Amino acid sequence: MRYGETGYYLEIDLSTGNIERVQSDPKTAENFFGGVGSSLKIFWDRTTPETKAFDPENLLIFTNGLLSGTPIFGANRTFVVTISPVSNLICYPTAGGFFAPELKYAGYDKIIFRNKSPELVYIWINNDKVEIRDASHLAGKGAREVQELLKEELNDPKIQVAAIGPAAENGVLFASIEMDKGSASRLGGGAVMGDKKIKAIAVRGTKEVNLADGPAFIKHLEEARTYIIHRNANPLSHRHVEAIHDSLGSPQLMRDAEDKWHTQNFAWGNARYRRKDFWTDEIEESWEKSQEESVRRMISCFNCPSQCGALIMRKDGAPYMAKCFSKISYLFGSGIDDLEWSWKFIERTFDYGLDSYSTPQVMAFAVELRKDGILTEEDFAGTDDYPPCPPPEDKSGVFYWLLDRLVKGEGIGKILGLGTKQASEKIGKGAEAYAHNLIKGVEQMNIKLGMLDPLYFLMFATSEKQSITSIEGNWPQAAFRKYEDREEWIRDWPHVPFERFKQYILDWEPKGDKNAAPYYPTPPIASEIVDWMEENHVNDDSLGFCSGMSGFCFKPPFHCHNYYKFVNAATGLNLDEFEHRRVAHRIRNLHRAFNMRRGMTRADDNPPADHWKFRFPELEEELLTTYYHFKGWTDEGVPTRVRLEELDLGYVADELEEKGILKKVPPPTEEELEEYRKERMYKWGY
Numbered sequence: 001m002r003y004g005e006t007g008y009y010l011e012i013d014l015s016t017g018n019i020e021r022v023q024s025d026p027k028t029a030e031n032f033f034g035g036v037g038s039s040l041k042i043f044w045d046r047t048t049p050e051t052k053a054f055d056p057e058n059l060l061i062f063t064n065g066l067l068s069g070t071p072i073f074g075a076n077r078t079f080v081v082t083i084s085p086v087s088n089l090i091c092y093p094t095a096g097g098f099f100a101p102e103l104k105y106a107g108y109d110k111i112i113f114r115n116k117s118p119e120l121v122y123i124w125i126n127n128d129k130v131e132i133r134d135a136s137h138l139a140g141k142g143a144r145e146v147q148e149l150l151k152e153e154l155n156d157p158k159i160q161v162a163a164i165g166p167a168a169e170n171g172v173l174f175a176s177i178e179m180d181k182g183s184a185s186r187l188g189g190g191a192v193m194g195d196k197k198i199k200a201i202a203v204r205g206t207k208e209v210n211l212a213d214g215p216a217f218i219k220h221l222e223e224a225r226t227y228i229i230h231r232n233a234n235p236l237s238h239r240h241v242e243a244i245h246d247s248l249g250s251p252q253l254m255r256d257a258e259d260k261w262h263t264q265n266f267a268w269g270n271a272r273y274r275r276k277d278f279w280t281d282e283i284e285e286s287w288e289k290s291q292e293e294s295v296r297r298m299i300s301c302f303n304c305p306s307q308c309g310a311l312i313m314r315k316d317g318a319p320y321m322a323k324c325f326s327k328i329s330y331l332f333g334s335g336i337d338d339l340e341w342s343w344k345f346i347e348r349t350f351d352y353g354l355d356s357y358s359t360p361q362v363m364a365f366a367v368e369l370r371k372d373g374i375l376t377e378e379d380f381a382g383t384d385d386y387p388p389c390p391p392p393e394d395k396s397g398v399f400y401w402l403l404d405r406l407v408k409g410e411g412i413g414k415i416l417g418l419g420t421k422q423a424s425e426k427i428g429k430g431a432e433a434y435a436h437n438l439i440k441g442v443e444q445m446n447i448k449l450g451m452l453d454p455l456y457f458l459m460f461a462t463s464e465k466q467s468i469t470s471i472e473g474n475w476p477q478a479a480f481r482k483y484e485d486r487e488e489w490i491r492d493w494p495h496v497p498f499e500r501f502k503q504y505i506l507d508w509e510p511k512g513d514k515n516a517a518p519y520y521p522t523p524p525i526a527s528e529i530v531d532w533m534e535e536n537h538v539n540d541d542s543l544g545f546c547s548g549m550s551g552f553c554f555k556p557p558f559h560c561h562n563y564y565k566f567v568n569a570a571t572g573l574n575l576d577e578f579e580h581r582r583v584a585h586r587i588r589n590l591h592r593a594f595n596m597r598r599g600m601t602r603a604d605d606n607p608p609a610d611h612w613k614f615r616f617p618e619l620e621e622e623l624l625t626t627y628y629h630f631k632g633w634t635d636e637g638v639p640t641r642v643r644l645e646e647l648d649l650g651y652v653a654d655e656l657e658e659k660g661i662l663k664k665v666p667p668p669t670e671e672e673l674e675e676y677r678k679e680r681m682y683k684w685g686y
Contacts, residue, residue: 003212004066004570005029010108010130012123014196015056015115019130024109030573030583031648034066034109036092037542037587039081040594042112043090044652049597049659053085053188054195060113062103062162062201065544069104069209070570071221073228073557074549076100076302078162078179079541080189085173086358086419087440089464089595093189095162095182096301096309096546102160105205117197120169124154125203135199140166142351143178144320150202159204165353168194170409172417174358174443178350181301181309181321185355186467187442212572220565224557228305236554239485240476248556249306249548251469253324255298257291257339258284268332270364271437271446283337290339295322306548317347325445325469326356332446333360334399341396345403352407357467358419358443363402365420365434366412367392374429379412386410419443440604442466444611451511452518452612454526457620458627460607462530462637464595465537473533473551474559479508479516495559497532497581497685504529518616523626528683531630532560538584539563578686585684586647589631589639593652596661602637630683638662642676 011020024038032038039061051057060082067075078100084091103111106125122135138146143165151157160180168175168190175190176183184190211217228248235246242261244251253259260279268275294314298307299321313319326346331337349359369375371392380389386404390397405413415423420435420443437444439460445468455475456468463471474495480486483506490502504525509516521529536551536559543563545551550558558566564580567573575583605624609615625635632643638661641653656662668676680686 001210002026003210003572004070004567005034005109006104006107006207006209008108009110009112010125011112011114012130012132013115014113014117014121014132014198017132019132021108021128021130029066029571032587032590033542033567033583034068035063035077035079035542035544036081036591037538037583039063039079039092039110040090040587040590043081043083044590044594047083049599051083053083053088053192056115058083058192060189060192060196060198061110062099062113063110064100064104065542067566067570068544069101070211070566071217071303072566072570073221073224074301074304074306074546075544076304077540077544077546078103078182078184080177080184080193082189082192084187084189084442085191086188086421086442087466089440089598089600090591091187091189091466092541093177093184093186094470094541095177095179095184097160097179097182098302099160099162099179099182099203100544101302102203102205104209105207106203107205107207111201113196113198116195120197120199122150122200122202123198125201125205127205127207138199140169142166143176143353144318144351146200147178147180150200154202154204156204159202161200161202163200163353164190164193164198165351165407167353167407167417169199170407170417171195172354172406172409173419173422174355174362174417176353176355178353181299183323183350183356186357186465190353211570213569217566217569220562220569224562227557231555231557232305237485237488239482240480240489241554245554247306248553249304250308250324250546250552252308253327254291254295254308254310254322257288259287259328260284262328263331265447266328266332267446267448268335270333270368270434271361271444271448272368274448278337287339290343294343301546304546304549308548312343312347314343314347317344320347320350322346323356326350329356329446330360330399333364334395336395336399345399348403352403354407357445359403359406361437361443361446362406362416362420362423363399365423366402366416367398368434369427369431372434374427374431374434375412381411383411436610437608439466439607440464440600444468444608448610448613450613452614452616452620454518454521454523454619454623455529457607457612457623458526458530459533460611461605461624462627463534464591464600469552470537470547471533473536473547474554474556475529475533476505476554479510480505481510493555494561495555497560501529501532518614518619523619523623524630526623527627527630530627531683534588535560535581535584538587542584542587543567578684581684582647582686586649589644589647590649590652592631592633592637593639593644593649593656596638597656597659602635605637634662641665642668642673646680 081092120135124131143163146163147161176185295310296313382388389401406416421441424431424435459471540551644653
């Protein structure tokens with residue numbers, strides 16, 4: 001009997017229709033946990049550096065986390081792991097909701113798709129019964145509509161459905177995969193699903209998940225429950241954080257209508273300009289009225305005490321769940337002030353199946369190219385199939401027109417569906433300069449700031465997740481002005497890995513000092529803090545946590561000092577805190593090595609040139625090099641053989657050396673190894 005996990009993968013060859021229930025190696029969970037961690041190992045073993053996103057050999061893995069389906073709070077994330085058509089690197093867009101635990105209750109830790117179906121199909125998984133079914137009747141239908149149609153067709157309102165909309169069917173590279181209460185959006189997982197001609201996956205599971213030590217698990221869970229009750233009853237002070245971050249869960253944009261912070265600090269249009277006087281009394285009154293009328297109730301994902309999503313019900317539309325940042329992202333892109341407009345617009349985008357980060361920036365990019373004459377009115381002309389684009393002053397009309405063109409792959413929309421980087425290269429004529437808000441070819445959150453921040457420089461530059469909310473985390477976003485506020489913050493902060501982190505907070509000044517940005521946190525301290533936050537997110541992505549219960553929010557219930565307790569009680573493993581950390585580091589280093597094997601280099605670890613107004617090139621190079629060395633990587637950002645072997649990844653070092661990615665060097669002396677062991681103990685405790 002397997003504990004925590006089911007011990008089975010569902011392997012589906014779409015070209016032959018062959019379906020296999022395959023037992024997984026128990027060592028995989030021990031070495032890589034589940035979710036993204038174990039999926040990275042599969043990708044390392046079963047793809048080559050030459051495998052492209054739309055090659056038949058590219059895999060598409062739907063996976064739950066190691067703790068998904070157990071009684072633990074918030075372990076409900078579905079991870080869709082594949083080669084991205086946007087970045088050409090591995091990606092794993094994630095979704096909340098109920099799909100991941102339902103898959104585990106059906107008896108599977110993963111669904112692994114390979115090759116391509118000749119016709120549009122959907123997959124029906126009902127415990128041990130798995131079928132590939134014709135989906136021609138679902139072609140062109142919206143992702144939300146498909147979910148309801150399949151529940152009717154299969155005569156079970158409790159099934160969980162992951163579906164694509166017409167955007168993915170028509171090859172939009174930033175298409176999403178929509179689920180009942182979640183969306184796997186970033187980096188084009190939906191496009192790969194569409195290319196493989198999978199319209200949807202429907203799952204119903206009624207099996208149990210076994211725990212190795214149920215009483216111990218419940219004991220640890222009761223401790224977490226007590227903390228959650230206390231934390232929610234005592235929101236963080238608004239002297240320390242913005243209101244949307246004062247409680248557990250994702251940023252509470254659906255709970256709070258007031259949003260002066262985002263609207264005045266984030267960039268509008270094609271991530272170009274800030275509107276520092278945007279939030280007026282009139283705007284606040286209008287937004288509060290709109291939100292009160294539109295939000296029927298707040299809703300949660302599976303087994304989560306936080307309510308971060310909102311059920312939107314309007315007189316002129318079907319009910320839908322709104323996700324936090326989508327509420328405002330299209331307003332930023334279009335330059336429209338009216339929240340009423342946003343509720344209507346995002347309803348259509350969810351049905352089309354689109355990423356709410358990239359899509360508004362792609363459309364704003366097109367608007368800017370039109371304004372500057374790089375795209376001409378001929379590009380915005382009508383045909384027998386669709387009308388011409390409205391004039392630029394009709395911002396709403398222009399955005400609706402662009403949305404329909406790119407989703408349907410019509411006219412200029414076919415090019416825009418490639419994303420700003422690839423579209424700019426096709427358009428030419430200087431359009432490349434307008435695709436400016438990219439890291440590793442992917443549109444970033446529309447933030448343009450003043451002074452370089454060393455922590456955020458490293459997070460933006462080195463993360464391969466491509467969404468800052470999946471990178472940042474338990475560390476405050478800015479220094480506290482008053483020393484007593486710093487003291488108050490660290491007084492109740494057991495989440496940090498070592499006590500020295502608390503001193504870093506006390507020493508951190510807001511500005512005008514050697515202990516302020518851009519020089520503080522110093523490169524060594526910044527590297528240590530970012531490494532810790534990355535580790536938290538690795539746990540989220542492998543154990544199945546929503547980062548709103550763990551890696552993203554401030555002072556969460558799950559952290560580096562108790563992850564291992566739940567893993568041990570669930571699975572029967574016998575890890576201590578530091579052995580658990582070692583597994584997380586193994587996953588992170590395999591992830592890095594995988595992308596380096598695919599051609600990623602140090603040059604790709606580079607935020608947008610205009611992300612900060614005040615840049616410090618020499619300091620930035622020092623930050624990057626110091627971070628690499630802290631991780632045990634070379635100056636080029638490649639994990640060293642010593643680090644890989646310490647993590648039992650010697651076979652990875654062998655291949656990197658064979659391909660010339662990692663330079664062969666003489667083995668270290670005993671003295672050097674002893675010094676390295678001392679450094680490792682200081683950094684990570686093992």
